[in-house]
Every structure is written in C-alpha cells, then in structure tokens.
Amino acid sequence: MLALGRAARAAARQVANSPSARRDAALTAMAEALRAQAPAILAANEADLADARAAGQAASFIDRLALDPARLEAIAAAVAEIAALPDPVGRVLAQWTRPNGLEFERVATPLGIVAVIFESRPNVTADAGALCLKSGNVAILRAGSDSFRTASAIAEAMQAGLADAGLPREAIQLVPTRDRDAVGAILAGLGGNVDVVVPRGGKSLVARVQADARVPVFAHLDGNCHVYVHAAADLAMARSILLNAKLRRTGVCGAAETLLVDQACAGTHLAPLVQSLLDAGCEVRGDAATVAVDPRVVAAGEADWATEFLDRIIAVKVVDGLDAAIAHIEAYGSHHTDAIVTADEAAAERFLAEVDSAIVVHNASTQFADGGEFGFGAEIGIATGRMHARGPVGVEQLCSFKYRVHGRGQVRP
Amino acid sequence: MLALGRAARAAARQVANSPSARRDAALTAMAEALRAQAPAILAANEADLADARAAGQAASFIDRLALDPARLEAIAAAVAEIAALPDPVGRVLAQWTRPNGLEFERVATPLGIVAVIFESRPNVTADAGALCLKSGNVAILRAGSDSFRTASAIAEAMQAGLADAGLPREAIQLVPTRDRDAVGAILAGLGGNVDVVVPRGGKSLVARVQADARVPVFAHLDGNCHVYVHAAADLAMARSILLNAKLRRTGVCGAAETLLVDQACAGTHLAPLVQSLLDAGCEVRGDAATVAVDPRVVAAGEADWATEFLDRIIAVKVVDGLDAAIAHIEAYGSHHTDAIVTADEAAAERFLAEVDSAIVVHNASTQFADGGEFGFGAEIGIATGRMHARGPVGVEQLCSFKYRVHGRGQVRP
Numbered sequence: 001m002l003a004l005g006r007a008a009r010a011a012a013r014q015v016a017n018s019p020s021a022r023r024d025a026a027l028t029a030m031a032e033a034l035r036a037q038a039p040a041i042l043a044a045n046e047a048d049l050a051d052a053r054a055a056g057q058a059a060s061f062i063d064r065l066a067l068d069p070a071r072l073e074a075i076a077a078a079v080a081e082i083a084a085l086p087d088p089v090g091r092v093l094a095q096w097t098r099p100n101g102l103e104f105e106r107v108a109t110p111l112g113i114v115a116v117i118f119e120s121r122p123n124v125t126a127d128a129g130a131l132c133l134k135s136g137n138v139a140i141l142r143a144g145s146d147s148f149r150t151a152s153a154i155a156e157a158m159q160a161g162l163a164d165a166g167l168p169r170e171a172i173q174l175v176p177t178r179d180r181d182a183v184g185a186i187l188a189g190l191g192g193n194v195d196v197v198v199p200r201g202g203k204s205l206v207a208r209v210q211a212d213a214r215v216p217v218f219a220h221l222d223g224n225c226h227v228y229v230h231a232a233a234d235l236a237m238a239r240s241i242l243l244n245a246k247l248r249r250t251g252v253c254g255a256a257e258t259l260l261v262d263q264a265c266a267g268t269h270l271a272p273l274v275q276s277l278l279d280a281g282c283e284v285r286g287d288a289a290t291v292a293v294d295p296r297v298v299a300a301g302e303a304d305w306a307t308e309f310l311d312r313i314i315a316v317k318v319v320d321g322l323d324a325a326i327a328h329i330e331a332y333g334s335h336h337t338d339a340i341v342t343a344d345e346a347a348a349e350r351f352l353a354e355v356d357s358a359i360v361v362h363n364a365s366t367q368f369a370d371g372g373e374f375g376f377g378a379e380i381g382i383a384t385g386r387m388h389a390r391g392p393v394g395v396e397q398l399c400s401f402k403y404r405v406h407g408r409g410q411v412r413p
Numbered sequence: 414m415l416a417l418g419r420a421a422r423a424a425a426r427q428v429a430n431s432p433s434a435r436r437d438a439a440l441t442a443m444a445e446a447l448r449a450q451a452p453a454i455l456a457a458n459e460a461d462l463a464d465a466r467a468a469g470q471a472a473s474f475i476d477r478l479a480l481d482p483a484r485l486e487a488i489a490a491a492v493a494e495i496a497a498l499p500d501p502v503g504r505v506l507a508q509w510t511r512p513n514g515l516e517f518e519r520v521a522t523p524l525g526i527v528a529v530i531f532e533s534r535p536n537v538t539a540d541a542g543a544l545c546l547k548s549g550n551v552a553i554l555r556a557g558s559d560s561f562r563t564a565s566a567i568a569e570a571m572q573a574g575l576a577d578a579g580l581p582r583e584a585i586q587l588v589p590t591r592d593r594d595a596v597g598a599i600l601a602g603l604g605g606n607v608d609v610v611v612p613r614g615g616k617s618l619v620a621r622v623q624a625d626a627r628v629p630v631f632a633h634l635d636g637n638c639h640v641y642v643h644a645a646a647d648l649a650m651a652r653s654i655l656l657n658a659k660l661r662r663t664g665v666c667g668a669a670e671t672l673l674v675d676q677a678c679a680g681t682h683l684a685p686l687v688q689s690l691l692d693a694g695c696e697v698r699g700d701a702a703t704v705a706v707d708p709r710v711v712a713a714g715e716a717d718w719a720t721e722f723l724d725r726i727i728a729v730k731v732v733d734g735l736d737a738a739i740a741h742i743e744a745y746g747s748h749h750t751d752a753i754v755t756a757d758e759a760a761a762e763r764f765l766a767e768v769d770s771a772i773v774v775h776n777a778s779t780q781f782a783d784g785g786e787f788g789f790g791a792e793i794g795i796a797t798g799r800m801h802a803r804g805p806v807g808v809e810q811l812c813s814f815k816y817r818v819h820g821r822g823q824v825r826p
Binding site for chain 1: 429743
C-alpha cells in the first residue's frame with residue numbers, strides 16, 4: 001500500500017502539470033475503452049454477481065452491483081460528459097494589484113491525491129476516477145470486495161485511456177487487494193500520500209472513515225433534511241414541494257425526513273399536508289397536534305426527529321414560529337439541506353442566514369441537493385463539513401489554489 | 414476544558430448571526446478597552462517578565478514577551494484596523510441561475526470555532542481574537558505559560574469590548590490554566606467544539622500540533638523559500654531581490670534560504686551575487702561551483718538544502734536549467750514561497766505553474782509573503798496545506814460558505 005501511495009505522488013505532479021487537452025483526451029479514450037472492453041467488464045460483473053448470489057446477498061444489493069450493456073453505456077457516457085466540462089484547473093479565482101504595482105492572482109490548482117473508498121456500485125470506479133483526473137488530481141480507489149472483479153475490469157479500461165493519452169497509469173489506481181487492512185492504511189494517509197478521503201457508501205462506512213481518518217474527509221454522515229412550512233406559505237406550493245422532497249426518491253440524501261409546520265398556519269395547512277402524505281403511502285410520525293388530525297398518524301418518539309429514514313416515513317411537528325423552527329433544525333438536523341416554504345421574504349432571508357446547513361432552500365424541493373442540479377456536471381459526493389468543500393463536491397471543489405505574484409523587481413521596504 | 418468548548422459553541426451561533434455593525438462595535442470597544450486598561454495590562458506583563466528573567470530566559474525571549482506603552486498602543490491600533498476591514502461574512506462568492514429558474518448563491522459563512530495555540534508574543538491574544546470575531550467566528554486562545562498573566566489581562570479587555578457591544582464574552586476565551594494537558598484536549602477537538610487549530614510559534618509547537626491534531630490545522634512548519642536566478646535574469650534586479658529576500662529580516666518565514674543560479678548565467682551572475690551576500694555579512698554555504706568563486710564560501714552539506722536558517726546564512730547552488738531548479742525546489746522546499754528572477758515570460762510562466770507552493774513569485778522579493786502585503790489587512794498565519802486556506806490566512810480565509818437556493822415552487826422531476 002505504501003508503494004501505491006508513492007506511485008500516486010509521482011503521478012500527481014505529472015497530472016497536475018498536464019494540459020487540459022491531454023486530460024480530456026484521456027477521458028475520451030477512457031469512455032471508448034469502457035465501450036470496447038464491455039465484454040470483459042460484463043463478464044467480470046457476472047462473476048461478482050454469481051458470488052454475491054451464492055453468498056445470499058439481498059436483492060437490492062444485487063441490483064446495485066449488477067451491470068448490463070445499458071448501464072455500462074451510461075457509465076461510459078458519464079465519463080465522456082466529464083471530458084466536456086470546462087477545465088477547473090488554472091481558473092483565476094481573484095486578481096488584484098497593490099499600490100506598489102505587484103499583481104496578485106489566486107489560481108485554482110489540483111488538490112493532489114484523492115482516495116475514494118466505496119462499496120458495490122460499479123459506476124464509482126469510473127465516475128470518481130474521471131472527476132479526479134478532470135481536476136488534475138490522481139485517484140486511489142478502494143472498491144468493496146463484492147465488486148472487486150467489476151471494479152478491476154473498469155479500472156483497466158480507465159488506465160488504458162490514460163496510457164492512450166500519454167498520462168501515467170498510476171493516475172488512477174485501484175487498490176489491488178480485498179484485504180481489509182488496506183482501508184486502515186488509506187485512512188492513516190499512506191505516509192503523506194493521501195490528501196483527502198471521500199467515502200461513498202452506507203452510513204457505517206462513512207462513520208468509520210470520519211472516525212478513523214487522519215487526513216481530511218469530504219462526506220456527510222446523515223441527510224436529515226427538513227421542510228419548514230412557514231406561516232406565510234402557500235398551501236398548494238407547500239404540498240407540491242413537500243411531496244417531492246419526501247417521496248420523489250426516498251433513498252437519496254436530499255430527501256426530506258421531517259416536516260415542520262408553523263403553529264400560525266397549522267389550522268389550515270397541517271391536515272391537508274399530512275393527509276397528502278398519508279394518501280401517497282407515506283407513514284407519518286407526528287407530535288400530539290399532528291396525531292390529532294388523522295387516525296393514521298402514529299405518535300413520534302424523540303428519536304424520530306433525529307432519524308434519516310431513507311424510506312416512505314416522515315416525522316411531523318408543529319413549531320411555534322421561525323425561531324422554534326430554526327432551533328429544531330439546529331438541534332436535530334445534520335447540516336445537509338433544509339428548506340423553508342413561505343411568501344414572506346424577510347422570514348426566508350432569516351432562515352437562509354441562520355440555518356447552518358450546506359444547502360438552504362427557499363420555495364423549492366430539498367431533492368435539488370445534487371451536483372448535477374447545481375450545474376456542476378457531476379459530483380463525487382456531498383459534504384457537510386465546513387472545511388474546503390461543502391455541499392456537492394464537483395470538479396471545482398476538488399481543487400485547491402495558489403497565489404501567483406507578478407513583479408518588476410519590487411523589494412519590501 | 415470541555416465546558417469551555419461547549420460555551421464556545423453556544424457563543425458561536427450568536428456571533429455567526431450577529432450583524433457586521435455589532436461585531437465592528439465590539440472591535441472598536443476592544444481597542445478602547447486595551448487603551449483604558451493599559452496600566453493593568455502593563456503590570457501583568459511586568460509580573461510575567463519578572464518570572465521570565467528569574468527563570469533565566471534568553472534576551473530574545475524577554476524581548477518578544479515585553480510590552481511597553483508604544484507596543485500596547487500598536488496592539489490596540491491593530492484591533493481598530495481590523496474593525497475597519499470589510500465584513501468577510503455574507504460575501505456572495507458566486508451566483509448563477511439554472512434553466513429551471515432556480516437561483517443559486519454561494520455565500521461566505523463563519524467557520525465556527527478557531528483555536529489558536531501560541532507562545533509568548535502578547536499581541537497574538539488581541540490579533541487572533543479580533544480576526545476571529547471579524548470573520549464571525551469564536552476564538553479559544555491558549556497562551557504560552559510565560560505570558561499567561563499578560564494574555565489574561567489582554568483577554569479581559571477583549572471580553573469587555575464584547576460585553577459592551579452586547580456579544581457573549583465566551584466569543585473570545587483564554588484557556589484559564591497553564592496546565593499543559595489543555596493543549597492535548599484542544600488538539601483532540603474538545604468534543605467536537607474546535608473547527609480548526611492555528612499554531613503560532615516555533616517549529617516544535619507547529620510540529621506537535623500538526624502531528625497530534627484530530628481537527629484541521631492552518632499552519633506551516635517550514636518556510637524554506639528559494640530565489641531562482643534564471644538564465645534571462647537581469648543581474649541588478651536579481652541582486653536587489655536576493656538581498657531583500659535574504660536579509661531584510663532573516664527571522665520571518667518568507668525569508669529566502671536557498672539561492673539557485675542557472676548554469677547559463679552563472680559565469681556572469683554567480684560571483685557578484687555571492688559577493689554581495691558575503692559583503693552584506695551573510696554566510697554562504699555553496700556547492701562546488703559556488704565555493705570556487707570566493708574563498709569566504711563554505712561547502713554546503715546535503716542538510717543545508719533543506720534547512721530554514723532564519724539567520725544570516727544562505728545555501729547556494731548552480732542548477733542546470735528551469736527543470737532542475739523546479740526539481741530542486743520540489744525535492745527540498747516546503748511549499749511556502751518561491752521566486753524566479755527572469756526577463757523570460759515563458760520561463761516565469763512555467764515556474765509559476767509547476768512549483769507547487771502556496772505563493773509563487775516572479776521578479777519580486779519572497780518577503781512579500783505576508784497578509785498585510787497581500788492587502789488582506791492582517792493575517793492569523795500562513796498555511797502551506799492545500800485544504801481550505803493556503804498562503805496568508807486573513808479574515809476571508811477564516812470563512813466557510815453555504816449554498817442559498819431561491820425558488821418559486823420548483824420540484825425535481
């Protein structure tokens with residue numbers, strides 16, 4: 001593993017200094033290689049699937065692991081789309097001149113070495129490798145052991161693309177072992193050869209990475225997202241946003257998990273909102289006021305306010321005004337994505353300012369919490385920390401910066 | 414210590430949500446309190462100095478610790494200047510609209526809780542506390558035990574300013590004990606109540622913080638800065654920049670420690686540059702080519718290339734072209750500040766692009782590596798990491814960001 005880290009560092013300088021056109025040529029070649037090597041990739045996936053079935057894995061697990069020609073084509077197309085994004089490296093982030101004539105520029109640079117630890121989704125090998133290369137970084141990829149053969153076959157295609165474009169194959173390395181100690185070695189930083197770790201997978205993986213990593217982590221543990229229906233909310237808009245935020249897809253991190261309804265509009269809004277949820281097949285766990293509106297509502301327990309259900313379940317509470325809503329979100333939320341529905345601009349402004357979440361939303365669904373919806377093209381994940389990256393982590397967030405100072409012989413007095 | 418961390422977190426939300434005018438009023442009141450409480454602060458400093466003298470501390474240590482009315486006035490004036498800086502919180506860093514009409518803003522927010530661990534300089538209590546408050550953060554300050562009474566008296570004035578403006582005194586807390594275990598508790602994160610640690614002091618302090626911190630660190634361990642005199646360098650400009658970079662102040666982190674002279678101009682430039690250094694009283698440790706130009710040059714050892722002398726000593730080497738210069742800096746440098754002197758724009762462009770340092774300079778002194786010289790107003794330190802902050806850490810770098818999304822009822826298809 002340490003040799004792998006050193007190889008990554010050696011490749012990092014070459015990739016960081018490579019022109020945009022060469023990185024894009026590699027990405028295009030990768031997409032072609034993924035298509036050309038489809039038979040080998042699908043065969044490797046078949047072998048992984050056979051083992052997973054024999055091990056008695058759940059149907060949902062098998063589905064996440066499974067590739068078919070259409071899914072593989074989607075993976076290749078996503079890599080080609082990343083090639084078409086603008087180059088995030090070298091962007092001039094700020095520029096100014098001092099009275100002594102020195103010209104300053106703050107310019108985006110690669111971060112260095114990004115380690116991605118993931119579970120069984122085959123697309124991550126390609127997505128993460130492509131996003132890292134686009135941003136001038138090198139990638140160390142650790143696949144879940146159940147998808148090891150699939151990930152290896154995909155990584156082989158990615159490395160063929162690198163070689164085609166004259167870039168080092170070590171720019172995208174898959175950890176070549178299923179040995180679990182490899183994860184510990186990555187989290188310890190591979191002797192200074194990991195600049196950031198990105199876990200992609202379930203809560204137990206993310207929790208372990210956040211607890212054990214000695215290097216920076218881009219991740220979120222929970223997406224306990226709120227929709228707050230303020231006193232001045234239009235009922236039809238609130239209903240539309242709520243149903244979308246909760247039920248469009250229940251398994252995504254931007255799905256709403258708690259509905260807060262303001263006391264001031266509960267008389268008109270609470271029952272119709274709760275009934276719409278129930279009618280759509282969503283279990284509602286409510287406080288006393290909510291239980292009172294419909295016999296299908298079950299009583300919420302304290303733990304429900306802090307739970308990311310990722311299912312057709314929602315917690316519902318009546319709150320006494322904006323301050324109580326913000327206090328509830330700060331107490332139970334996960335600083336991911338929280339929304340207010342209101343026609344009152346001042347209330348919206350306070351909510352957006354005071355809720356300390358990566359994404360705060362006024363009059364729209366929390367399910368827009370996604371790099372693609374932000375216009376970032378693709379994301380390697382969503383981060384809830386406050387350091388460096390926050391919210392969707394796209395190619396721009398995979399960059400650091402440096403200062404370039406241009407003089408004409410100036411010395412400091 | 415854990416109670417101190419919890420108090421900081423409680424104060425953090427209040428400070429983060431406070432209007433700019435209130436934070437500035439507190440800073441102005443702090444400057445006034447530092448002036449009004451000068452007798453108590455100077456008496457506390459006298460007591461610290463008496464102990465330090467009794468303990469046999471070196472004269473340079475005593476000088477760093479000592480306050481007098483003029484130095485204290487400079488500290489108060491620096492706090493007042495920070496009040497006058499533009500508010501870094503709430504700046505709109507980016508703004509765009511998606512085809513579905515959703516409006517996105519990326520807006521600067523405070524980082525949260527900044528812990529500053531420092532040694533004997535009395536100004537740090539005021540500077541660091543003021544920079545944190547200006548950026549909407551709260552500060553936990555750990556002073557060196559030799560300056561404990563001075564730091565306590567200054568912190569008292571800072572807290573009086575906070576109280577005057579109606580902000581919680583816990584927004585700037587001095588660790589109220591000289592117990593060394595307090596540092597370990599801070600580096601462990603005080604139960605999630607430290608968002609970043611900034612060490613201000615000597616190399617052993619920074620090394621300990623970087624090794625032991627379980628939270629992000631803004632710091633640099635070494636400032637092993639280079640001046641590379643390229644083949645196309647004007648000799649007079651090179652001499653002026655070199656003497657300033659090495660000798661203006663030798664104890665600052667932006668001071669040059671190694672001179673690289675290109676083989677192509679060594680015949681004309683090496684001897685005069687080396688002789689200027691020697692004539693100015695600088696010891697020169699050179700490679701074989703450098704030793705040959707003047708009998709006063711001593712032979713450099715391998716360790717000299719990696720040494721931050723912080724003294725009137727410089728290492729000098731002849732390198733064979735731009736690639737060799739970059740390779741030397743990447744091998745021995747500390748990614749802090751490195752300069753090229755050349756009239757060749759293409760060579761300068763390559764140097765600025767390929768040297769992976771926080772600050773890269775063309776035709777100016779490395780001693781401009783300073784937040785004030787960058788126009789940042791003041792800095793809490795200089796960072797050489799690639800995460801979040803890099804280079805001078807001013808009030809803007811003490812900020813995180815969030816995304817604000819403005820809709821009109823949009824839901825995700």
